Amino acid sequence: DWPGAPDAAFFLAEWLQRTGRLEDAQRRYAAIETKWPGTPQALAARRGGASVAIMAHAWSRAEALSRALPVADEADRVLREELLDRIERGRRFDFWYRVSWILLIGCVLALIASLAEAGLRGGWRRPSLKPPVEVYFLLPIGAVLVGVALTTHRAVAPAVFALSIGGLVLAWVSGITLELLRLHRRAIGVRAAINVMLCLVAVGALVYIVLTHDNLLDMMIETVRFGPDP
Known part of the structure; x- marks a missing residue:
């Protein structure tokens, strides 16, 4: 050689x-x-x-x-400890990544079940596909966030886009569910509170999923520990 x-x-x-x-x-x-x-x-x-x-x-x-x-010197020891810390952190991230998927799927299924119940109870009514007020409120906010991400930090743009779309879909399903309840002249207070809770949990789970999937969570932790890149 x-x-x-x-x-x-x-x-x-x-x-x-x-x-x-x-x-x-x-x-x-x-x-x-x-x-x-x-x-x-x-x-x-x-x-x-x-x-x-x-x-x-x-x-x-x-x-x-x-x-x-x-481990021949202090630098070797520090390097090995850093690798072991990354492994421990990665295992935690993987665990909560799986938990987040379970929570997200569970919340989406619960919202769909809520929509089906609202449409079936008291006589079948087909849900209107017209966007509810919540969507009109969130759409420009999501568009601004995606635009800012694309122009300032492209690495986070896919995550922001996924979160914006996910939030809009959740708000859409929740909104048309409440609209069906109004058409059936049913109380919406409790259902609205439940839907809000489901949406918040789903969005939180989605945030963790996209941050972990795109390795943004590691980037955030490194930035907090060592400061932003010069």
Whole structure:
């Protein structure tokens, strides 16, 4: 092997990691450790393998690789602790991500059931697809937020767009449900309170989902810890 082979192999593994080809990057890092053991590149490859496992949410493998890292000085210890902290935080994020999906689906189903009950009870009435007042109120707000996100920070624009659409749909379903209750001359106070609660929980769950899915939650935490990029 020519002297620069380990560096070239490590550069390729890093490039694969940056471009999102995590399985290929993991194999390259493992190959570097096997082919050039005891070299600085092998140690860097082990750290890279732990980082790739974190990106892939392979928490058990990431923890095993992180704990196997040698600690020769304080910098090594800090690096290993930082990796373990990322793993612990990632596991928490994954848990609440699943919980948020359950809450979101449950709230949407409850709103649909509420709409069906409002249409069926007292004689069938087809829900009007005309946007309720809530939608007319929220639509310009959502449009402004999406526009601001697109012009100031494109990384958050997809999340803002998803939240705006989700909020509009929830408000639409809730609004036409209450309109059906009015047509049937039924009280809407309790139902309105329930719908508001369901919408708030659903929006909260949706916020967590989009922030976690787009890795924005990690970005926010890093910004709080270390400050914004210069």
